Amino acid sequence: MVKYVYFFGNGKAEGDGSDKNLLGGKGAGLAEMTNLGIPVPPGFTITTEACIAYQKNKTYPEGMWEQTLEALKKLEETTKKKFGSNENPLLVSVRSGARVSMPGMMDTILNLGLNDETVKGLATSSNNERFAYDSYRRFIQMFSNVVLGVEHSKFEKLISEVKKGKGYSLDTDLTAEDWKGLVEKFKALVQNETGKPFPQDVMEQLKLAINAVFDSWDNQRAKTYRKINKIPDDWGTAVNVVAMVFGNMGNDSGTGVAFTRNPSTGEKEFFGEFLINAQGEDVVAGIRTPEPISRLKDEMPGVFAQLEEVYKKLESHYKDMQDIEFTVERGVLYMLQTRSGKRTARAAVKIAYDMYKEGLIDKKTAVLRVAPEQVDQLLHPMIDPKEKYTPIAKGLPASPGAAVGRVVFTADDAESWAAKGEKVILVRDETSPEDIGGMHAAEGILTATGGMTSHAAVVARGMGKCCIVGCGSIHIDEDEKVFTVGNITVKEGDFITINGSTGEVILGKVKLVDPELSGEFAEILSWADEFRKLGVRTNADTPHDSKVAREFGAEGIGLCRTEHMFFEGDRIDAVREMILADTEEERVKALAKVKPYQKEDFKGIFKAMDGFPVTVRLLDPPLHEFIPHTDEDIQKVANASGIPFDVLKKKRDELHEFNPMLGHRGCRLGITYPEIYEMQVYAIMEAACEVAKEGVKVYPEIMIPLVGHYKELEMLREMTVRVADEVMHKYGITLKYLVGTMIELPRAALTADEIAQYAEFFSFGTNDLTQTTLGLSRDDSGKFLPFYVEKGIYKEDPFVSLDLNGVGQLVEMGVTKGRKTRPDLKTGICGEHGGDPASIFFCHRVGLNYVSCSPYRVPVARLAAAHAALKQQ
Ligand code: PEP
Ligand code: MG
Numbered sequence: 001m002v003k004y005v006y007f008f009g010n011g012k013a014e015g016d017g018s019d020k021n022l023l024g025g026k027g028a029g030l031a032e033m034t035n036l037g038i039p040v041p042p043g044f045t046i047t048t049e050a051c052i053a054y055q056k057n058k059t060y061p062e063g064m065w066e067q068t069l070e071a072l073k074k075l076e077e078t079t080k081k082k083f084g085s086n087e088n089p090l091l092v093s094v095r096s097g098a099r100v101s102m103p104g105m106m107d108t109i110l111n112l113g114l115n116d117e118t119v120k121g122l123a124t125s126s127n128n129e130r131f132a133y134d135s136y137r138r139f140i141q142m143f144s145n146v147v148l149g150v151e152h153s154k155f156e157k158l159i160s161e162v163k164k165g166k167g168y169s170l171d172t173d174l175t176a177e178d179w180k181g182l183v184e185k186f187k188a189l190v191q192n193e194t195g196k197p198f199p200q201d202v203m204e205q206l207k208l209a210i211n212a213v214f215d216s217w218d219n220q221r222a223k224t225y226r227k228i229n230k231i232p233d234d235w236g237t238a239v240n241v242v243a244m245v246f247g248n249m250g251n252d253s254g255t256g257v258a259f260t261r262n263p264s265t266g267e268k269e270f271f272g273e274f275l276i277n278a279q280g281e282d283v284v285a286g287i288r289t290p291e292p293i294s295r296l297k298d299e300m301p302g303v304f305a306q307l308e309e310v311y312k313k314l315e316s317h318y319k320d321m322q323d324i325e326f327t328v329e330r331g332v333l334y335m336l337q338t339r340s341g342k343r344t345a346r347a348a349v350k351i352a353y354d355m356y357k358e359g360l361i362d363k364k365t366a367v368l369r370v371a372p373e374q375v376d377q378l379l380h381p382m383i384d385p386k387e388k389y390t391p392i393a394k395g396l397p398a399s400p401g402a403a404v405g406r407v408v409f410t411a412d413d414a415e416s417w418a419a420k421g422e423k424v425i426l427v428r429d430e431t432s433p434e435d436i437g438g439m440h441a442a443e444g445i446l447t448a449t450g451g452m453t454s455h456a457a458v459v460a461r462g463m464g465k466c467c468i469v470g471c472g473s474i475h476i477d478e479d480e481k482v483f484t485v486g487n488i489t490v491k492e493g494d495f496i497t498i499n500g501s502t503g504e505v506i507l508g509k510v511k512l513v514d515p516e517l518s519g520e521f522a523e524i525l526s527w528a529d530e531f532r533k534l535g536v537r538t539n540a541d542t543p544h545d546s547k548v549a550r551e552f553g554a555e556g557i558g559l560c561r562t563e564h565m566f567f568e569g570d571r572i573d574a575v576r577e578m579i580l581a582d583t584e585e586e587r588v589k590a591l592a593k594v595k596p597y598q599k600e601d602f603k604g605i606f607k608a609m610d611g612f613p614v615t616v617r618l619l620d621p622p623l624h625e626f627i628p629h630t631d632e633d634i635q636k637v638a639n640a641s642g643i644p645f646d647v648l649k650k651k652r653d654e655l656h657e658f659n660p661m662l663g664h665r666g667c668r669l670g671i672t673y674p675e676i677y678e679m680q681v682y683a684i685m686e687a688a689c690e691v692a693k694e695g696v697k698v699y700p701e702i703m704i705p706l707v708g709h710y711k712e713l714e715m716l717r718e719m720t721v722r723v724a725d726e727v728m729h730k731y732g733i734t735l736k737y738l739v740g741t742m743i744e745l746p747r748a749a750l751t752a753d754e755i756a757q758y759a760e761f762f763s764f765g766t767n768d769l770t771q772t773t774l775g776l777s778r779d780d781s782g783k784f785l786p787f788y789v790e791k792g793i794y795k796e797d798p799f800v801s802l803d804l805n806g807v808g809q810l811v812e813m814g815v816t817k818g819r820k821t822r823p824d825l826k827t828g829i830c831g832e833h834g835g836d837p838a839s840i841f842f843c844h845r846v847g848l849n850y851v852s853c854s855p856y857r858v859p860v861a862r863l864a865a866a867h868a869a870l871k872q873q
Contacts, residue, residue, distance in 0.1 A: 004050040005067035008034040009042025009078045017318075022047050024238030026097030029338040036317060038310055041334050042078045043092070043242030044071035046210065048099065051236035054214045068210075072241075079243050084202040088125045089118035091135070091244040094209040096216055098237045101323075101339055102225050107146045107216040109209045110279060111139035111244060115200040119183075131249055133179035138279065140186045140198055143205065147212045150193045158185050172277065206241075213239045221433040228440055228463070245334045247327040248279050252300075255280045255327045258293050258307075260315040263323070263343040263461065264400065266350025270311060272324075273451050280325060280336065289470060290451050306333050314338050319360050320369070321351050344461050345370070345377035346400055346518075353520040364870055367528050372837040372864035377401060378521060379856045380466070381512035383499055391504035393485045395446070395471025398457035400501040403444030403466045404509045406493050409478050411438025413492075418442065425496055427483055429476055431456040439465065444498045446505060448474050448483075466500030474505070517552065517859065525553060525859055528866035534843060535850030536861045537615075539830055541565060542601075546608035549855035553862055556612035558763060558852020559703075559830035560605060562598065562680060563621050571597045572626065573641055579623050580643065580651050584675060591679040598680060602687035606698045613699040615763060615830075615852075616684050617742070618677050618716075620705040622665040624655035661771065661778065666706020670716050677716060681723040689731035701738040703763060708747040710754040717758045740826070743818075744768035749810035752817035756825055762818050763852070764811050766831030766839075770798050773807050799832065802839035812846045828852055837864035844868035 006014040006023060008031045015023050017032030027045030034040045046068065053061035076082050081090035091113040114122065114136045123132035137155075144150040159171070162178055174182075190198045199205055216222060217237045226233060247255030257280075258272025273290035276299065297304040307326065310333070314322045323341030327334050343351065352369040355361045361369070380401040383389075405423040408414050411434065414426045418441035426442040428435065430449045439445055439459060444466040447456045451470055460467030476483045481492035488507065490496060497510040517525070537558035538549035546557060566575045571594060578590035605614060628634045629652065638645040657663035670677035681702060688700045702720050707713045720739050728734055739758075743749055744765030752762070771778045776785070778799065788794050794803065802808055811829070818825045828850040833839035835857030843851050844865060853861050 001063050002049070002061065003067070004047050004061065004064040005044050005071045006031065006047070007042075007044045007071050007074055008040065009075065011035075011037060015045065020099050021235075022049065022238075024048055024097030024099060024240070025101055025339045026095065026337055027238045027240050030240065030242070030336075032317075033314070033335055033338055036313065038313065039332075039334050041243045041245050041336070042075055043240060044068075044075065045097070046239040046241070048236040048238045051214050051217060051238065052234060054211075055218065055236065058211075065207075068206075068241075072206075075241075075243060081243075083113055083206075084115075084118060086117040086121040089113055089121045091118075091122070092206075093240070093242050093244055094206070094213060095240045095242070096213045096237045097240050098217075098231070099235050100229075100231060101342065102222060102229075102231070107212050109139075109142050109146055109212070111135045112143070112205050112209055113202045113244075114139045115202060115205075117200075118202070126246075126249065128249065130174075130176035130179060131246070133176055133183055134174075134248060135246070137179050137183050137186055140183065140190065143209070144186070144190050144193075144198070146216075147208045148190065148194050150190060154189060154193070155186060158182060158189065210239050210241075213237060221436055224436050225433075228436070242336070245327050245329045245332075245336075246279070247275075247329065248277055249330055251277055252331045253277055253327075253329050254296075254300075255325075256290070256293060256296070257323070257325050258311065259321060259323050259341045259343075260311045261321045261341075261347070261351055263321070263341050263347050264397065266343065266347035266354070268354060270308065280327065289449065289472075300328065300331070303328050303331065303333050310335060316360070319355070319365075321347075342458060342461055344400055345374040348374060349378070349518070349521045349524055353524060363527050364531065367524060367531060367863070367866050368870055370524055370863060372840075372860050372867060375521070375863060376857075376860055378518070379515055379859065382501070382515055383497070384511040384513040387511050389497075389506050389510050392488055392507050393471050393473045393505040395448075395468040395474075395503045395505065396451065396457070397499075397501055397503040398454075398469045399445075399460040399463075399465055399467035401444075401466035402497065402499045402501070402510075402512055404495060404497045404512060405443040407483070407490055407496055408438075408442075408492060409476065409481055409483075411435035414438035415441045425498060427474070427476060428456075429478075430454060431459070439463065444468075444500060446471060446474070446496075446498055448472060448476055460500075466498060468498050468500055468503050468505060471503070471505060514548075514856070521859070525862050528863050529553070530866075531869050532844075532862065532865035533869050534840065534848065534861075534865040535828075536858055536865060537613075537828065537830075537850050537852040538855050538858055539834070539852050540605070540855060543604035543608040545855050546605050549858050550608065550612075552855060552858035554612075554855065554858045555850070556699075557605065557609055557614040557616075558828050558834070558850060560614060560616045561620065562601075562617060563619055563625075565598060565601045566594070566619075566626060575626050576637070576641065576643070578676070579626055579655075580647065584673075587673065588675050591675055595679050595683050598683035599687045599690075602684050603691050606687060606691045606700070607696055611697045613701055613738075615701040615703050615740075615761075615828075616680075617703040617705050618667075618680050619669055620666050622655070622657060622660045622663055623669065624652065624657070624660065627652055627655070661768075667704050667712045667716055668706065670704065670719075671712060674719060678719060678723055681720050682727060685724045685727035685735075685737070686731075688735055688737070689727060689733055692733060692735060693731070699736060699738075701740060701761060703740050703742060703761075705742045705765065706744060706768065707741045707755060708745040710751060710758060713741050713755055713758040738826070742768075742830070743811075743814045744772070744831075746773050746810055749814040749817075752814040753821045756818040756821035759818070759825070760822070761826035761828070762814060764814065764827070764829040764831065764848075766802060766807060766811070766829055766833045767799065769810060769831065770803060770807050773810060774798060774803065796838075801836050802833045802842055804842055808842055808846075811842075815846055815848065826850075835861055837867070840864040841868045841871075844872070 013031035013034040015031040020028040023045045083090045093110045095108045119136045123129040141155045145152045254276040256274025262271045272293035275290045321341045325337035352366040356366040383402045405425040408424045427446045447469045497506040537556040538554035539559040540546045541564040574593035581587035634648045688698045738760040740761030741759045742765040830852040834851040835853030
């Protein structure tokens with residue numbers, strides 16, 4: 001018989017912290033804390049396996065319900081209460097808990113087990129009638145919303161009416177009689193909305209609640225969250241049924257959430273919030289603004305001391321920052337959750353660094369604690385320190401970085417504006433799990449209410465989005481689509497800048513600057529370098545980018561796209577002259593004008609990369625990219641260059657191709673117009689010789705693009721070597737240089753053994769290789785590819801993350817075949833995938849020598865390469 005239900009209580013648990021996959025994060029944490037002797041209310045966990053089995057045809061797997069009833073009996077014995085009793089009733093919470101936390105994405109029900117009879121028992125056993133009826137109405141509200149689908153706001157409206165009628169301002173003003181009356185109104189509302197009475201049978205309540213939690217695994221917001229966070233659909237959620245403890249029993253009770261270190265900055269400080277006389281949902285939902293945890297020290301010193309002891313124990317036990325939830329019932333502390341805390345990249349770096357220095361974890365663990373996907377956040381823009389500005393409002397700095405964008409007030413608008421290419425800031429009173437798509441689409445998030453642990457704060461930190469919460473001075477009018485601060489009105493579409501590191505809101509656009517590596521981050525990256533096997537280079541075509549990349553740790557250039565240089569300044573005129581030339585003679589004349597520019601560019605890059613290899617790719621794009629397309633633009637160029645309009649237009653028509661990406665580009669240009677490539681090789685080698693004479697260590701690698709047949713490379717290699725030898729001879733020096741090719745056509749991968757005869761290196765151009773393998777246009781597929789990803793045909797955009805089953809096979813084959821011919825063949829990747837952690841794992845596995853990515857991805861790649869090496873061990 002499969003075991004589906006795991007009990008914990010009385011200082012002993014059937015599972016433990018290592019059972020995360022089976023019990024979910026929450027269930028494993030509760031079991032582990034129980035075993036550690038930390039005060040946890042007793043309960044049981046129904047496994048994720050049960051959830052997966054249930055999903056198949058919405059029925060429980062065999063034995064699950066019987067095991068649940070057994071565990072419930074044990075729970076009654078442990079608590080000395082009885083489920084459904086009208087004297088001393090046992091109440092439970094029913095909560096979801098997946099392997100990884102998905103804050104607020106799935107359902108929770110508290111106070112389950114209350115009905116018209118048991119509420120009386122609760123009033124007697126607690127000697128607090130007001131509390132009993134407050135709990136009952138909370139239960140009806142939550143259960144009806146989660147399980148029966150009655151809108152939350154309809155209940156809130158009834159509460160508001162009573163408050164208004166009686167002249168109360170706070171919920172805490174309502175008396176036992178008020179709540180009693182509301183319970184009746186709530187039940188009538190449920191009858192009205194669902195056509196059935198509110199369920200009074202506690203067993204039915206339990207079953208429905210368990211089903212609802214199982215079902216919530218497949219609600220829209222959970223699905224969206226999983227997609228964004230790459231969580232597999234087949235993990236399922238566990239269900240935790242735990243004896244209720246009450247934070248709403250009066251002023252000696254309360255509830256809170258805390259982190260053992262600051263989740264935003266990583267500082268070593270106990271960080272969190274609590275609410276007196278409240279239940280857990282009140283804190284997380286951002287309904288009441290909670291107080292900082294330090295105040296608990298004044299209000300309940302004994303409890304605070306105990307809590308301190310517990311959190312220290314948890315942190316040294318788990319050797320990681322913990323996110324904890326607790327409730328105090330009449331002065332007694334209970335822990336309701338512990339899990340590894342979500343943190344910003346900045347905090348992840350600081351915590352990993354500090355914990356290594358504290359001797360809590362080793363270097364490898366420290367490196368593995370910082371997720372490559374996450375550090376991208378640290379490389380996000382900040383407000384230029386030189387900028388002067390006056391903030392119009394200040395909230396809590398919930399997630400760092402800065403963002404500029406147009407104000408929108410709904411998640412839907414954020415998504416649709418972003419789809420049109422607008423940068424937006426999502427401004428809301430508070431966010432809810434339904435807003436997840438809009439939060440993802442926005443540059444940043446600003447909320448008027450909520451604390452550092454509110455939904456917006458937690459989710460934004462996880463996404464690495466800049467976020468400000470609890471900005472109480474802004475007043476949002478969603479209907480009018482404006483917000484006001486004092487006498488300033490900000491309309492939908494107006495630009496604002498937000499600084500998630502300070503909480504400042506600024507009207508208009510403020511200049512942002514790119515970040516630098518912090519000392520601790522730089523150190524962690526240097527530890528990563530000790531473990532990684534892959535080299536990390538950069539794709540750069542200017543001395544500036546080369547410098548940036550070097551500062552981020554790039555060990556050379558893996559791709560310098562020479563065509564970018566053709567557009568700079570007035571050299572485009574000479575390039576156009578070259579393209580418009582009708583004879584070889586004219587072309588050579590025009591090329592002679594281009595060459596000095598190219599040479600200067602290369603010298604700048606070689607100097608910036610002193611000591612490191614630089615792969616320069618010869619001209620790749622179709623020539624028509626360099627001449628204007630519309631008649632209007634042609635006229636402008638005609639005016640500026642003196643070339644007649646008709647000549648330009650004729651050339652444009654001549655160069656037109658139906659499929660330019662499969663057309664006259666790459667080495668095909670070098671084959672048909674050898675003088676173009678020749679000029680480039682002269683420029684590269686002359687530049688190299690000249691800087692070498694100045695003492696620069698230069699390692700040029702000349703790369704021929706879009707080779708599909710070894711004969712193309714054979715011919716072009718011959719030319720390259722001839723020119724290089726001639727130049728070195730002229731300068732009287734010998735340089736070590738390489739000639740290689742890009743593997744970016746399936747035929748090149750398939751015949752890599754032949755091609756390797758003429759190549760000293762291969763660089764996988766996975767942008768084109770993806771395009772040509774999948775038959776998907778790099779430029780046009782954006783219109784339908786997202787749909788493919790949504791439907792799960794491709795798990796991810798294959799232009800972002802390498803299609804391992806398809807394109808990956810070609811890469812692997814290219815490496816194997818190439819090395820068969822030439823064992824010391826150097827191999828790398830220079831498509832966009834070179835900066836994508838999952839693709840980098842693959843590159844490590846197939847034994848590439850290096851990856852090359854854009855300068856700002858270099859730190860991500862260094863870390864991902866280390867993770868790949870460490871995880872393979
Ligand atoms: C590639 O195709 O992967 C590549 C790096 O070259 P480009 O993007 O310039 O075509
Ligand atoms: Mg390419």
